[in-house]
Each structure stands twice: as structure tokens, then as C-alpha cells.
Amino acid sequence: MYRYRILYKKTDLLRFISHLDLLNTVQRAARRAGLQMVFSEGFNPHPKITFAAPLPVGVEGYKEYLEVELNEQNIPGELVSKLNNNAPRGLEFLKAKEVDKKAGPLMAEVGYADYCVQTEISPGLDSSQLNCFLQNFKDRDEILIQRKTKKGTREKNIRPGVITLEGNVSKQSIIIDMQLRTGSQENIRPDEVINILAKDYLPVGVKNLKIMRTAVYDNNKKTLLT
Amino acid sequence: MINELEKVLNKVEKPARYIGGEWNSVCKNWNEGKVKMVFAFPDLYEIGMSHLGLQIIYKVVNDREDALMERVFAPWIDMEHKMRELGLPLFSLESHRPVADFDIIGFTLQYEMSYTNVLNMLNLAGISLHSENRGAGSPLVIAGGPCSFNPEPLAPFIDVFVIGEGEEVINSVIDTYVEKKKNGSGKKEILSALACIEGIYVPSFYRFTYSESETVDRMDCDSSASSEVRKSFIRDVDNAAFPTRPIVPHTEVVHDRxxxxxxxxxxxxxxxxxxxxxxxxxxxxxxxxxxxxxxxxxxxxxxxxxxxxxxxxxxxxxxxxxxxxxxxxxxxxxxxxxxxxxxxxxxxxxxxxxxxxxxxxxxxxxxxxxxxxxxxxxxxxxxxxxxxxxxxxxxxxxxxxxxxxxxxxxxxxxxxxxxxxxxxxxxxxxxxxxxxxxxxxxxxxxxxxxxxxxxxxxxxxxxxxxxxxxxxxxxxxxxxxxxxxxxxxxxxxxxxxxxxxxxxxxxxMAPVLEKAWLLGCRFDGWDECFDFQKWCQAFYYFDxxxxxxxxxxxxxxxxxxxxxxNCGVSKKFLASEHKKALEGINTADCREGKCPGCGICRIFKIKPYTAEGDLHVQVQDSL
Structure with a gap:
């Protein structure tokens, strides 16, 4: 059994497929590529493919990670090209590396992610004003939002999970870059930050957002595939 | 269009229904000289992509160098709402072009309760509902599938019905269309030429007078049309076109296999x-x-x-x-x-x-x-x-x-x-x-x-x-x-x-259907959309x-x-079956060697066959 970690991106219109759809898409691409996947035991065996962190529907991911277990050894470069030859438009595999099959789950390694949010230009707002608004947000110790859970809504302080927050106003759009805590221990979504910003701090619309996840890191803010 | 579309996709449920670009989907160059067709399925993506007929016709048309076929499905209520709000016309999944830009729109009629969606899709595409109001600038609207065996409730809306199995006859339709377009023929001439093909029914060439009991009193048909339209079908299923590279949907559909x-x-x-x-x-x-x-x-x-x-x-x-x-x-x-x-x-x-x-x-x-x-x-x-x-x-x-x-x-x-x-x-x-x-x-x-x-x-x-x-x-x-x-x-x-x-x-039934659509009926087959009161209102409107x-x-x-x-099974046989039903008498299966006399083999000069060869039945005269 061989375990591979693969860097990929999910962009363009394919960002509108769900995480479950992506799982099926990768499985089918791997089958078409003729990869000998390892299957789970039990009544309903499924291929062993795991993802670092699910992307919300509509968010592009430029440095995403998955792991797949195979019965045959593959040269990483060839694995990437086999998958690319069988991937639909919008899904591209960039790099692969064989990893220790005894290593812990990929998901548990995830700690941080960078997001870039693009929104429509708002008249009269320049970069320094924008950053002034963002500073107001950062100056707070506590920013509470309501989160829906299975047991009802719960209050959550998102401020500690927002690591960086910078903005820039260009001719066409407003761009806000942020680094957020991501993963199973603590997870802040970019739209949660944007909704608070739009409500309390910024005169910008949140209707036509384009959100990109530009990187995913481990708990030491290091890349997941070197 | 893409940009407008992307804005909308952020705000609707299951946006993957509308993006296209699936594995094995075909997006050909859009140039003059090709006949541009769009396969229109009058229900959700998840239903339409579970339909084998779509995959077959898509393959047949896209295998031709002189034609292309894209797809469109009925947008769900939330999407329709957004499209109307922004003035976004119905678009194809492959090239995201307005459906009105195509030469031919082909609907499949799998279920009667999708008829209001047919009208709604034409309307969303900005195309006149009535065939008689559609001139040379409008796409030709064709329809096939099992429901076209009684095409009459949709007659005023559809230019051409394909009766029976479509994978061979669609080639004749395209050939004729190409030839007539080359000659600069108008819609009427194109329709007349199409009406000569077996399996093609052009409803505007037929006029009916109905009796009080709504049966046919009199039928007049134009000289270019035949008084009876026989279904088309595949004689040799082994050599018929079959899609071995079907489109694989991105998102889970009803038959995802x-x-x-x-x-x-x-x-x-x-x-x-x-x-x-x-x-x-x-x-x-x-x-x-x-x-x-x-x-x-x-x-x-x-x-x-x-x-x-x-x-x-x-x-x-x-x-x-x-x-x-x-x-x-x-x-x-x-x-x-x-x-x-x-x-x-x-x-x-x-x-x-x-x-x-x-x-x-x-x-x-x-x-x-x-x-x-x-x-x-x-x-x-x-x-x-x-x-x-x-x-x-x-x-x-x-x-x-x-x-x-x-x-x-x-x-x-x-x-x-x-x-x-x-x-x-x-x-x-x-x-x-x-x-x-x-x-x-x-x-x-x-x-x-x-x-x-x-x-x-x-x-x-x-x-x-x-x-x-x-x-x-x-x-x-x-x-x-x-x-x-x-x-x-x-x-x-x-x-x-x-x-x-x-x-x-x-x-x-056509005006009733149109009235029901006007009153807001769509996706009638879906519990969350079906509104019987609106349908009643449509019927009452016409007494x-x-x-x-x-x-x-x-x-x-x-x-x-x-x-x-004419589906090939004779009316005499159907009547005899009806009588036998009332008496509770069974009819043997022709696989068992006894021909029940349905008439199909006689009229089409064919024999039923199995994977082991022709069935040994002595074909009887139709009852």
C-alpha cells in the first residue's frame, strides 16, 4: 500500500460543485486514470481518498490537498499527469509526493488558510480608508457571531481566529486578504468575517463576492507539501 | 454571459446544475456552416441527466462534423426567479449561449406533467410559444419522446414532432435541414421537406374538427403531409449508435451510473x-x-x-x-x-x-x-x-x-x-x-x-x-x-x-395548458410546486x-x-385486447412462440429477435 499527498486546485465554474461532488469527481478521475485504489473494508467499501479541508460551494481553491491510497507504487510526476488527463475543466493536479502510510490523518494537520475576497468597488472608498476600517475590526478583542449548529444557534467569538486582515482598492474591485484559523480545532469561514465587516465596518456590498482560498497551512503555518 | 451567470450561481441552490463542463461533454466551435442544436429537457438537471435518450441523441449529433448539440434543462424556481430579475435568457450548458441563438431546439417529452416546463423554457429563452408566430429568425422547435405518440395537446407550440425512436431519424432531419438552408428555403419549405420523412409529424399541416365527444370528426391535411404518420424505429440495435463516452455529471443525479x-x-x-x-x-x-x-x-x-x-x-x-x-x-x-x-x-x-x-x-x-x-x-x-x-x-x-x-x-x-x-x-x-x-x-x-x-x-x-x-x-x-x-x-x-x-x-388541451402556465404552473410533477387550484382555474376559464x-x-x-x-400496433389488436381484458382472458407472450397478432411485424416487415437470433413465431395477421 502506498499513500500519496497531492496538491490540486479547484477553480472557475467548478467551484460551484459541493465537497461531496468533488470527492466523486476525484474518484472517477482516478478510476479513469486506471489507478489501483485501496478500498475500505466493510459492507460498503469506498476508495480511501481524504481531503485536507472542505471548500465551501462557490469558493475557489488554489492550493488544496488530498491524499489517496494506492495498491501500486507510482512516480509522483506520472501520477499527476495521469490524473490531469482524466480531470474535468476546473480541476487541476499540481504536485504529488509519497508520504508515510502510518502518518496521522491529513485533516488533523490543517491549522490555517489564506483567503482573498474580491467585491464590487464602492464609490469614494480608497485603500487607506479601507485599511482604517479593517483596523477597527482588528482592534477589537471580541467579535461575536451567531452560528447555527445541530443543537440550535450558538454564540462564537471569531476575533482570535482572524490572524491577518489587509485590504486594497483597485480600479475594478476591492480586495481583502485574510488569514484565518482553519481545520478541526478552530475554523473561521471567510464569509463570516465579510458579513461582520459589511454590517459594522465597511460601506461595501456583499452580494457579488468572489472568494478564493489561496493557501492551506499546517499548525505551524507551514505548507502541507514540500 | 459567464460573468452574469457567476453572480447568479452564488445565490441559487445546487449551482452545479447550471455550470456544464462535465467529463465527456462536448463543446464544439461555434461557427457558420454547422447546424446548432440544443437538447432541451423540460425538468431538472438531475432528472434529465438520468435519461439515456439524451446521451444517445447527443452522441449522434456531435458525431457529425456539420452539426453540434448542447444541452439545457429547466431551471429550478429559484434560478428562474433570478434569471427573470436580471433579464438573463435561458442558456445552454456547454457554451453558455442563449438558447434562441440555436438553429434547432429539441425537447424530449418523457412525462405529460413536464409540459408546462416546455412552455416556460421557450418563454425564458425569449421565443414565441406559438409555432405560427415564429418566423425565419426563430429556432425550429422539435419534440420527441414517448408522449409525442399523442402530440395534439402540444400541437400549436411545436413545429415538428419526431414519433418513435430518434437516433436514426434525427440524421435525416439534420440532412434535410442542411440541404434546405443551403437553398435558402423558408420555414414552410423546410417543414414540407421534413414532413416527407417517416416518423416526422408537422402538426401545422393538419386541421381537425372534433365531435361533441371530442373525437375526430374530420381531419384535413396539406398535400405535403401524409394522412398517417408511422413511427420511426431502429431495425438493428447492435449497429445502432450507442454512447460509450456518455457525459458524467459533476453532481449527483437520479441514475448516477x-x-x-x-x-x-x-x-x-x-x-x-x-x-x-x-x-x-x-x-x-x-x-x-x-x-x-x-x-x-x-x-x-x-x-x-x-x-x-x-x-x-x-x-x-x-x-x-x-x-x-x-x-x-x-x-x-x-x-x-x-x-x-x-x-x-x-x-x-x-x-x-x-x-x-x-x-x-x-x-x-x-x-x-x-x-x-x-x-x-x-x-x-x-x-x-x-x-x-x-x-x-x-x-x-x-x-x-x-x-x-x-x-x-x-x-x-x-x-x-x-x-x-x-x-x-x-x-x-x-x-x-x-x-x-x-x-x-x-x-x-x-x-x-x-x-x-x-x-x-x-x-x-x-x-x-x-x-x-x-x-x-x-x-x-x-x-x-x-x-x-x-x-x-x-x-x-x-x-x-x-x-x-x-x-x-x-x-x-393546448389553450388550457397555456393558461395554466400563465397562471404560474411549472414543475407540476414536483409536490412542492404542484398547484391543482391553478389548473382548475385554467380549465374553468374554457368552461x-x-x-x-x-x-x-x-x-x-x-x-x-x-x-x-401509427405506432405499428393495430387498433384492431388493441380493441381485441380490451375486450379480452374485460373477460379476464390472458394473451400469450410472443417469446413463447405464439403470435398474438399485434401487427407490428407485418406493417414494418420485421421480426422480433433475441440475443440468440430471430424469435420463432409464425406471424399472424393483425386481428
């Missing part, structure tokens, strides 16, 4: 079943060809299940060999083989056992009726012993849940027959109690749909049971199907009545009762609204 069609037609002759009549004769595909197609499908799609599709898959002559070969070849790759339409007998359970190494919890059978008397009326060649043997085998093999499909409101049905449904379901449950290992999980689900008489069947003259009667029958059954381990499901009887109106209606056609009795010597459409 390989669909390997193993035969066309069915010899059983159930008297309620339209498909069993209009897809005659039976034509089985060659076993080696199927294995080759399965191999190509597995490597081109990446799907992990092969479904053997047809109207009655356990009837395929070499089914045992086929399933065991597929299981042997693909089991180790974790690819399942599935049989979706199982006959209710022990043989079928044996097959299911073999293919389903992983036991799914439930198995479905369709006894259709609760008493032998009723099953004889409908010519369902299954008896209680067959069914009980089947469920016993299933419970012994480890299945814990059985689903049973019944129909209510069948011709000649009495409360005794309904009582029989309750008794039969309980017998099935008690088989489970004595045979199953996990008794606590036992479940028998009985679903009762309301019978809708369909054109070109022996019951085409029969009135549908009234709404009140259907409701009473349902309530009666609810009482009979109570108890631990029993579940009863039923269908909306209002919906069935409207299905009956559209199925057996004439051209007078008609909401069951105007559904509950109508036609007579044998009437000219029925669809009699100019």
Missing part, C-alpha cells in the same frame, strides 16, 4: 403499459457487443456501477450469462452490476442475489394488482405463487425490506381487488416473518399509483377513475395497510387526473371540468385524437 441498454421493447403485453406497445418489436442486443460496450463505458466514465436497463431486464435471453460475465470481470475493481427492472419470480431473485454481493436493504417487485382476477384483466403474467416464491427467496437471501408497486383505479376494479392488495402485502410480510433472519427489521412498503389510461394501449378507450373515486380507494387502502412492518405510499390523485387529461386530450379528457369514454368506432399516429 452506467446505463447499458440491453434490449428495446418488451413482449409481455401488459395492457396498461404504453412503453410495451410503442417500443415493439422486442430487439435484444448481442452479448459480445454488450460486453464490449460495458468495457468502454467503464474506462471512459469512472462510474462504479453498471445498470442493465430495458423494460424487463430479466427477460433478456442470455441474462444469466451477461450478469455472471460482468460480475466476474468487474467485481475485483469494485464495480457493481445492477438490475433495475426485476420480474416478480424466483429466477429474478436468483439473478439479484448473484449481482448484489453487497446486500442492499430493499428489493422491488411490481405485482400491479392485488387479485388474480385483476392481474388477468391487465395481462400481468405474474401470479401470487410467483411473487411469494420471489419474496421468500429474497428474505431467505438476507433482504429485509420489500417494495411492492400497485395501481389503483384499473378498469373493472372492485373493492374486493383493493382488499386483495392489503391481503397480498400481508402475505408477503408473513413470508418474511417465517423466512427472514432479522425479523425486527422487516418492512413491506406498498406503493399505489393511480392508473392513467394512455394512448396506443388496450385501455385507451377507458375513462380514468374520478378524483372522488381515487380518493375513496386510497382511503380504503390506508385502512387495509396498517400494522407493524407495513408502510403505504400513495400518489397525488389530482396529479394523475391532469396526467390523464394531457395523455388523452386533443388540441383543445371545462378539470377531468374533461381524463374521465372521457371513447368508443371503438371513434376516430381518436391520436389515430393519425
Amino acid at each position: 452506467i446505463m447499458l441498454e440491453i434490449m428495446r421493447g418488451c413482449t409481455r403485453g401488459c395492457r396498461f403499459c404504453q412503453a410495451g406497445m410503442i417500443y415493439r418489436p422486442v430487439r435484444e442486443k448481442n452479448l459480445e457487443i454488450l460486453l464490449q460496450q460495458a468495457k468502454e463505458l467503464v474506462s471512459s466514465t469512472g462510474w462504479d456501477e453498471i445498470s442493465l436497463t430495458s423494460l424487463s431486464s430479466s427477460d433478456y435471453t442470455r441474462i444469466k450469462e451477461l450478469t455472471s460475465q460482468l460480475v466476474n470481470r468487474y467485481e475485483s475493481d469494485m464495480i457493481n452490476t445492477a438490475l433495475p427492472s426485476l420480474r416478480a419470480d424466483a429466477f429474478s431473485v436468483e439473478l439479484a442475489k448473484e449481482v448484489q454481493k453487497v446486500r442492499r436493504s430493499s428489493l422491488t417487485f411490481a405485482p400491479e394488482a392485488g387479485t388474480q382476477r385483476m392481474r388477468d384483466i391487465i395481462n400481468k403474467g405474474v401470479n401470487e405463487e410467483n411473487l411469494l416464491d420471489a419474496v421468500k427467496a429474497a428474505f431467505t437471501a438476507g433482504w429485509t425490506s420489500i417494495k411492492l408497486y400497485y395501481m389503483i383505479g384499473l378498469p373493472g376494479e372492485t373493492d374486493n381487488d383493493l382488499e386483495g392488495i392489503g391481503i397480498l402485502s400481508k402475505k408477503v410480510l408473513s413470508e418474511g416473518r417465517s423466512a427472514a433472519s432479522k425479523k425486527g427489521k422487516l418492512k413491506v412498503t406498498s406503493s399505489a399509483s393511480s392508473f392513467v389510461p394512455k394512448p396506443h394501449t388496450p385501455f385507451q378507450w377507458e375513462p380514468q377513475a374520478s378524483l372522488e373515486e381515487l380518493k375513496r380507494k386510497q382511503d380504503f387502502l390506508k385502512q387495509k395497510l396498517r400494522g407493524k412492518g407495513l408502510v403505504f405510499n400513495w400518489h397525488d390523485p389530482e396529479l394523475s387526473i391532469l396526467e390523464g387529461d394531457l395523455a388523452r386530450g386533443n388540441r383543445k 371545462m371540468e378539470p377531468s374533461y379528457f381524463a374521465c372521457r369514454v371513447y368508443r371503438y368506432d371513434d376516430i381518436l385524437p391520436w389515430d393519425h399516429i
Whole structure:
């Protein structure tokens, strides 16, 4: 059994497929590529493919990670090209590396992610004003939002999970870059930050957002595939 | 368009329905010289992408150098709302172009209750609903599929109907279109040329006068059209176009698996079943060809299940060999083989056992009726012993849940027959109690749909049971199907009545349909959208009762609204089947060597054939 970690991106219109759809898409691409996947035991065996962190529907991911277990050894470069030859438009595999099959789950390694949010230009707002608004947000110790859970809504302080927050106003759009805590221990979504910003701090619309996840890191803010 | 679209996609549920770009989808260069067609499916993406016919026609057209085909589905309510708000026209999935930019729009009519979606899609595309208002600048609107065997309720809206199997005749349609366009012909000339092709019906060339009983008093047709339109069909299913590189949807659809069609037609002759009549004769595909197609499908799609599709898959002559070969070849790759339409007998359970190494919890059978008397009326060649043997085998093999499909409101049905449904379901449950290992999980689900008489069947003259009667029958059954381990499901009887109106209606249904659409009806087949009151309002507007056609009795010597459409099965045969039904007499299956005389082989000079060669039947004159 061989375990591979693969860097990929999910962009363009394919960002509108769900995480479950992506799982099926990768499985089918791997089958078409003729990869000998390892299957789970039990009544309903499924291929062993795991993802670092699910992307919300509509968010592009430029440095995403998955792991797949195979019965045959593959040269990483060839694995990437086999998958690319069988991937639909919008899904591209960039790099692969064989990893220790005894290593812990990929998901548990995830700690941080960078997001870039693009929104429509708002008249009269320049970069320094924008950053002034963002500073107001950062100056707070506590920013509470309501989160829906299975047991009802719960209050959550998102401020500690927002690591960086910078903005820039260009001719066409407003761009806000942020680094957020991501993963199973603590997870802040970019739209949660944007909704608070739009409500309390910024005169910008949140209707036509384009959100990109530009990187995913481990708990030491290091890349997941070197 | 893309940019506008992206903004909308952020705000609708399941945006993957609208993005296109799926594996094996084809987006050809958009240039002059190609005939541009769009396949329009008048229901959701998840339904349309489960339809094999779409994949077949898509392949046939895109295999041509001089044509291209893209796809469009009915946008769900939220998407329609956004599109109208922003003035976004209906667009194709491949190139995201407005549907109005195409030369030909081809609708498939799989279900009467999608007709309002046909109108809505034309409207969203910015195309006039009425054929007569569409000039040279408008796309040609064509429609095919089983419902086109009674095209009349849609006659004013559709330029050209394709009657029967479309994969060959579509080439003649394109050839003719190309030739006529080259000559600079107008719409009228194109229609006249198309009307000469077998299987093509141009409704504007026909004018009808109806009697008080809504049957045909007089039909006049233009000189360029024939007074009778024969269906088109595939003579050689082995060499017919079959998509071995079908589109693989990004998002989960209803049938998210390989669909390997193993035969066309069915010899059983159930008297309620339209498909069993209009897809005659039976034509089985060659076993080696199927294995080759399965191999190509597995490597081109990446799907992990092969479904053997047809109207009655356990009837395929070499089914045992086929399933065991597929299981042997693909089991180790974790690819399942599935049989979706199982006959209710022990043989079928044996097959299911073999293919389903992983036991799914439930198995479905369709006894259709609760008493032998009723099953004889409908010519369902299954008896209680067959069914009980089947469920016993299933419970012994480890299945814990059985689903049973019944129909209510069948011709000649009495409360005794309904009582029989309750008794039969309980017998099935008690088989489970004595045979199953996990008794606590036992479940028998009985679903009762309301019978809708369909054109070109022996019951085409029969009135549908009234709404009140259907409701009473349902309530009666609810009482009979109570108890631990029993579940009863039923269908909306209002919906069935409207299905009956559209199925057996004439051209007078068209304005009612248009009115219902104007009042806001769409996605009528979906519980969350269906609004019976709006339909009633549409009928009342034209001084008609909401069951105007559904509950109508036609007579044998009437000219029925669809009699100019010839499906190959003679009206004489249908009438004789109807009479035999009323007497409870069965008709033999032609697989058993005795020709029932339906007429299809005589009229089309063809013989039914199986995977082992021609069926040895002495063809009888049509009755």
C-alpha cells in the first residue's frame, strides 16, 4: 500500500460543485486514470481518498490537498499527469509526493488558510480608508457571531481566529486578504468575517463576492507539501 | 454571459446544475456552416441527466462534423426567479449561449406533467410559444419522446414532432435541414421537406374538427403531409449508435451510473403499459457487443456501477450469462452490476442475489394488482405463487425490506381487488416473518399509483377513475395497510387526473395548458410546486371540468385524437385486447412462440429477435 499527498486546485465554474461532488469527481478521475485504489473494508467499501479541508460551494481553491491510497507504487510526476488527463475543466493536479502510510490523518494537520475576497468597488472608498476600517475590526478583542449548529444557534467569538486582515482598492474591485484559523480545532469561514465587516465596518456590498482560498497551512503555518 | 451567470450561481441552490463542463461533454466551435442544436429537457438537471435518450441523441449529433448539440434543462424556481430579475435568457450548458441563438431546439417529452416546463423554457429563452408566430429568425422547435405518440395537446407550440425512436431519424432531419438552408428555403419549405420523412409529424399541416365527444370528426391535411404518420424505429440495435463516452455529471443525479441498454421493447403485453406497445418489436442486443460496450463505458466514465436497463431486464435471453460475465470481470475493481427492472419470480431473485454481493436493504417487485382476477384483466403474467416464491427467496437471501408497486383505479376494479392488495402485502410480510433472519427489521412498503389510461394501449378507450373515486380507494387502502412492518405510499390523485387529461386530450388541451402556465404552473410533477387550484382555474376559464379528457369514454368506432399516429400496433389488436381484458382472458407472450397478432411485424416487415437470433413465431395477421 502506498499513500500519496497531492496538491490540486479547484477553480472557475467548478467551484460551484459541493465537497461531496468533488470527492466523486476525484474518484472517477482516478478510476479513469486506471489507478489501483485501496478500498475500505466493510459492507460498503469506498476508495480511501481524504481531503485536507472542505471548500465551501462557490469558493475557489488554489492550493488544496488530498491524499489517496494506492495498491501500486507510482512516480509522483506520472501520477499527476495521469490524473490531469482524466480531470474535468476546473480541476487541476499540481504536485504529488509519497508520504508515510502510518502518518496521522491529513485533516488533523490543517491549522490555517489564506483567503482573498474580491467585491464590487464602492464609490469614494480608497485603500487607506479601507485599511482604517479593517483596523477597527482588528482592534477589537471580541467579535461575536451567531452560528447555527445541530443543537440550535450558538454564540462564537471569531476575533482570535482572524490572524491577518489587509485590504486594497483597485480600479475594478476591492480586495481583502485574510488569514484565518482553519481545520478541526478552530475554523473561521471567510464569509463570516465579510458579513461582520459589511454590517459594522465597511460601506461595501456583499452580494457579488468572489472568494478564493489561496493557501492551506499546517499548525505551524507551514505548507502541507514540500 | 459567464460573468452574469457567476453572480447568479452564488445565490441559487445546487449551482452545479447550471455550470456544464462535465467529463465527456462536448463543446464544439461555434461557427457558420454547422447546424446548432440544443437538447432541451423540460425538468431538472438531475432528472434529465438520468435519461439515456439524451446521451444517445447527443452522441449522434456531435458525431457529425456539420452539426453540434448542447444541452439545457429547466431551471429550478429559484434560478428562474433570478434569471427573470436580471433579464438573463435561458442558456445552454456547454457554451453558455442563449438558447434562441440555436438553429434547432429539441425537447424530449418523457412525462405529460413536464409540459408546462416546455412552455416556460421557450418563454425564458425569449421565443414565441406559438409555432405560427415564429418566423425565419426563430429556432425550429422539435419534440420527441414517448408522449409525442399523442402530440395534439402540444400541437400549436411545436413545429415538428419526431414519433418513435430518434437516433436514426434525427440524421435525416439534420440532412434535410442542411440541404434546405443551403437553398435558402423558408420555414414552410423546410417543414414540407421534413414532413416527407417517416416518423416526422408537422402538426401545422393538419386541421381537425372534433365531435361533441371530442373525437375526430374530420381531419384535413396539406398535400405535403401524409394522412398517417408511422413511427420511426431502429431495425438493428447492435449497429445502432450507442454512447460509450456518455457525459458524467459533476453532481449527483437520479441514475448516477452506467446505463447499458440491453434490449428495446418488451413482449409481455401488459395492457396498461404504453412503453410495451410503442417500443415493439422486442430487439435484444448481442452479448459480445454488450460486453464490449460495458468495457468502454467503464474506462471512459469512472462510474462504479453498471445498470442493465430495458423494460424487463430479466427477460433478456442470455441474462444469466451477461450478469455472471460482468460480475466476474468487474467485481475485483469494485464495480457493481445492477438490475433495475426485476420480474416478480424466483429466477429474478436468483439473478439479484448473484449481482448484489453487497446486500442492499430493499428489493422491488411490481405485482400491479392485488387479485388474480385483476392481474388477468391487465395481462400481468405474474401470479401470487410467483411473487411469494420471489419474496421468500429474497428474505431467505438476507433482504429485509420489500417494495411492492400497485395501481389503483384499473378498469373493472372492485373493492374486493383493493382488499386483495392489503391481503397480498400481508402475505408477503408473513413470508418474511417465517423466512427472514432479522425479523425486527422487516418492512413491506406498498406503493399505489393511480392508473392513467394512455394512448396506443388496450385501455385507451377507458375513462380514468374520478378524483372522488381515487380518493375513496386510497382511503380504503390506508385502512387495509396498517400494522407493524407495513408502510403505504400513495400518489397525488389530482396529479394523475391532469396526467390523464394531457395523455388523452386533443388540441383543445393546448389553450388550457397555456393558461395554466400563465397562471404560474411549472414543475407540476414536483409536490412542492404542484398547484391543482391553478389548473382548475385554467380549465374553468374554457368552461371545462378539470377531468374533461381524463374521465372521457371513447368508443371503438371513434376516430381518436391520436389515430393519425401509427405506432405499428393495430387498433384492431388493441380493441381485441380490451375486450379480452374485460373477460379476464390472458394473451400469450410472443417469446413463447405464439403470435398474438399485434401487427407490428407485418406493417414494418420485421421480426422480433433475441440475443440468440430471430424469435420463432409464425406471424399472424393483425386481428
